[in-house]
Amino acid sequence: MADSISSELAIRARGLTKDFGHVVAVNNLDLDVPRSRIYGFLGPNGSGKSTSIRMLCGLLTPTHGDIRVLGLEIPRQAEQLRRKVGYMTQKFSLFEDLTVAENLNFIANIYTLTRAEQKTRIPEAMERYELGRLTRQRAGTLSGGQKQRLALAAATLHEPELLFLDEPTSAVDPENRRAFWESLFDLVAEGTTILVSTHYMDEAERCHALAILDLGVLVAAGSPDQLSAGIDAAVIVVQSREPRKVSRFLDQQEFVHSTAQIGNILRVMVDRDVPDAADFIKKISSDAGLAVDHCEKVHPSLEDVFVAATQARKAARDKIE
Amino acid sequence: MKSLQRIFAIVIKELRQLSRDRLTFGMIVGIPALQLVMFGYAINMDVRHLSAGVADLSQTAASRQVILDMAQTQVIDINYQAADVFELETLMRQGKIVAGIFIPPDYERRLLQPERAAIHLLVDGSDTVVGGAVASIARSARISPYNDRPPTMEIRTYYNPERRSPVNTVPGLIGVILTMTMTLFTAVAIVRERERGNLELLITTPVRSSELMLAKILPYVFIGLLQVTLVLALGAFLFDVPLRGALIDVYRVCLLFILANLALGLVISTIAQTQFQAMQMTFFILLPSILLSGFMFPFDGMPRAAQLIAEILPMTHFMRLIRGVVLRGATLQELSSELLVLGVFIVIAMTVAILRFNKTLD
Numbered sequence: 001m002a003d004s005i006s007s008e009l010a011i012r013a014r015g016l017t018k019d020f021g022h023v024v025a026v027n028n029l030d031l032d033v034p035r036s037r038i039y040g041f042l043g044p045n046g047s048g049k050s051t052s053i054r055m056l057c058g059l060l061t062p063t064h065g066d067i068r069v070l071g072l073e074i075p076r077q078a079e080q081l082r083r084k085v086g087y088m089t090q091k092f093s094l095f096e097d098l099t100v101a102e103n104l105n106f107i108a109n110i111y112t113l114t115r116a117e118q119k120t121r122i123p124e125a126m127e128r129y130e131l132g133r134l135t136r137q138r139a140g141t142l143s144g145g146q147k148q149r150l151a152l153a154a155a156t157l158h159e160p161e162l163l164f165l166d167e168p169t170s171a172v173d174p175e176n177r178r179a180f181w182e183s184l185f186d187l188v189a190e191g192t193t194i195l196v197s198t199h200y201m202d203e204a205e206r207c208h209a210l211a212i213l214d215l216g217v218l219v220a221a222g223s224p225d226q227l228s229a230g231i232d233a234a235v236i237v238v239q240s241r242e243p244r245k246v247s248r249f250l251d252q253q254e255f256v257h258s259t260a261q262i263g264n265i266l267r268v269m270v271d272r273d274v275p276d277a278a279d280f281i282k283k284i285s286s287d288a289g290l291a292v293d294h295c296e297k298v299h300p301s302l303e304d305v306f307v308a309a310t311q312a313r314k315a316a317r318d319k320i321e
Numbered sequence: 322m323k324s325l326q327r328i329f330a331i332v333i334k335e336l337r338q339l340s341r342d343r344l345t346f347g348m349i350v351g352i353p354a355l356q357l358v359m360f361g362y363a364i365n366m367d368v369r370h371l372s373a374g375v376a377d378l379s380q381t382a383a384s385r386q387v388i389l390d391m392a393q394t395q396v397i398d399i400n401y402q403a404a405d406v407f408e409l410e411t412l413m414r415q416g417k418i419v420a421g422i423f424i425p426p427d428y429e430r431r432l433l434q435p436e437r438a439a440i441h442l443l444v445d446g447s448d449t450v451v452g453g454a455v456a457s458i459a460r461s462a463r464i465s466p467y468n469d470r471p472p473t474m475e476i477r478t479y480y481n482p483e484r485r486s487p488v489n490t491v492p493g494l495i496g497v498i499l500t501m502t503m504t505l506f507t508a509v510a511i512v513r514e515r516e517r518g519n520l521e522l523l524i525t526t527p528v529r530s531s532e533l534m535l536a537k538i539l540p541y542v543f544i545g546l547l548q549v550t551l552v553l554a555l556g557a558f559l560f561d562v563p564l565r566g567a568l569i570d571v572y573r574v575c576l577l578f579i580l581a582n583l584a585l586g587l588v589i590s591t592i593a594q595t596q597f598q599a600m601q602m603t604f605f606i607l608l609p610s611i612l613l614s615g616f617m618f619p620f621d622g623m624p625r626a627a628q629l630i631a632e633i634l635p636m637t638h639f640m641r642l643i644r645g646v647v648l649r650g651a652t653l654q655e656l657s658s659e660l661l662v663l664g665v666f667i668v669i670a671m672t673v674a675i676l677r678f679n680k681t682l683d
Binding site: 057059081082083087089091092093094095096107110111112119 | 394515518519521522523524526527528
């Protein structure tokens with residue numbers, strides 16, 4: 001039983017910890033990533049996303065913790081893992097002074113693909129990632145989106161079972177980002193498991209499941225829907241002509257966790273147990289002489305989940321201090 | 322005033338950055354100290370304790386006295402006793418001596434015949450400074466008791482009788498050029514990939530450390546041999562530098578030296594974090610290689626401490642090898658101990674580089 005569960009998991013980590021001397025970059029992380037899914041790491045910069053990915057693919061040795069990736073014990077069996085995984089670094093790491101074709105040929109040979117495999121897979125990858133017209137262009141002269149497509153083509157040339165993508169879209173415009181995610185879903189449909197880190201909410205929404213990291217700690221995990229449903233707060237949208245004043249006023253209220261302004265609209269996160277929170281906010285704001293046009297309770301977005309999760313921890317930390 | 326504020330801000334920033342780059346900071350102190358010490362010790366044209374051999378076929382009190390007189394100048398140390406002039410020539414070709422004293426059996430009779438040379442002084446002329454120093458001991462011989470003149474001495478300069486300095490410099494220059502280019506190329510080749518992020522990609526692939534290291538140096542082996550060919554051809558064409566040994570031996574020696582420098586470059590690349598640091602460290606190797614190896618100043622003229630440092634440098638051994646093969650026509654068997662040292666150096670440096678190059682980012 002336990003075996004069949006672990007074989008359905010591409011990644012299983014327990015108590016994963018990385019200590020860089022004075023900073024704990026990743027703290028006691030438990031992780032279960034199912035096969036043939038896109039699993040997201042969502043978190044701000046410095047939350048331990050890259051460090052976790054590097055430990056999972058054997059580039060960093062964890063201070064504590066057990067890792068099994070594709071049934072292999074990491075970091076002990078990291079060399080065996082290399083053929084089965086692809087890794088796309090945060091920074092473009094192919095050779096800028098080589099052409100697109102030269103880079104792909106190089107990677108194909110590094111993974112010791114046979115001549116026959118190279119003959120079919122390289123043109124396939126070129127077509128799939130729209131690199132055909134760029135074959136003879138030096139990688140250094142490509143645009144952000146083109147570089148990223150080349151990097152994905154290179155990372156998947158050896159048909160890995162598992163793909164690690166470390167903030168793959170940070171240098172890419174929205175249109176290319178969309179196309180990129182379409183390619184990821186194609187790969188998943190073919191059976192690839194993808195672990196992707198991001199700090200974009202819209203990307204996180206696309207993942208089958210995700211883990212929210214904050215300062216090296218996993219603060220929430222699950223599918224986007226589960227996370228939204230499980231949020232320990234209610235979200236009220238407040239429309240006002242003087243949003244700055246309303247926001248300042250609401251921030252002082254005990255039951256309000258946070259406010260965020262989007263144009264003239266405020267997203268207000270409040271205690272879940274406040275009855276009729278929307279009406280209550282409208283009432284106390286009017287009493288304070290503030291113009292509030294409309295108040296409405298809404299379904300929490302992933303951003304709300306993220307803010308709630310990280311704020312709860314911040315509040316707990318402040319209390320300890 | 323505003324301009325001053327801005328200049329001051331930049332000056333402070335530069336100093337801060339400098340103080341945080343520990344290696345560069347070390348070089349600021351290290352390079353002048355190294356230069357001073359090395360130049361102070363190495364620039365010594367007043368060479369002493371040159372290795373010499375004696376073939377005394379006369380074995381008389383007078384011959385022993387004249388040998389003693391020459392040894393007392395301290396210019397030469399008599400390290401070898403030879404049976405005849407051929408043995409002296411062999412010792413010289415092997416690089417064991419730079420001076421040979423040959424005293425014929427009829428030494429005492431020749432003292433009475435000033436038109437005949439009573440002493441033959443064999444000098445290795447491939448280093449012009451050494452050649453000059455040995456020649457100076459000819460003047461030290463005392464007036465003989467048989468007549469009122471010093472014994473007639475005949476100096477035979479081997480390998481570079483015209484005392485032309487390019488003959489000595491050009492083979493050595495191969496060493497300087499190879500040390501400079503080979504060490505720097507490899508050192509920078511790996512560090513550059515680390516700086517550009519290529520290394521993070523490479524270490525996630527199935528490439529082994531040893532494969533990466535080996536593949537990194539192979540292209541430079543060919544470049545190095547190309548440089549050797551260029552220097553040899555130009556040396557022969559422009560300066561008429563002779564090639565007395567076998568051409569294949571020259572390439573064998575160079576190949577070994579190239580490998581030693583490439584391995585050294587790899588070691589540097591595993592220590593340096595930036596290309597700038599790699600360059601500085603290469604310079605740190607290059608400087609003593611030029612000054613202490615015997616390329617610029619005679620090895621025998623340097624104090625013991627400097628000689629010990631020089632023995633660690635591949636260039637010192639290469640200098641002996643290449644001068645032996647090119648100028649003295651020595652065979653590789655005759656120079657086997659120097660070859661062995663280079664071989665050991667390569668093995669150690671390669672091992673250190675592979676062990677130090679970790680396929681993780683820890």
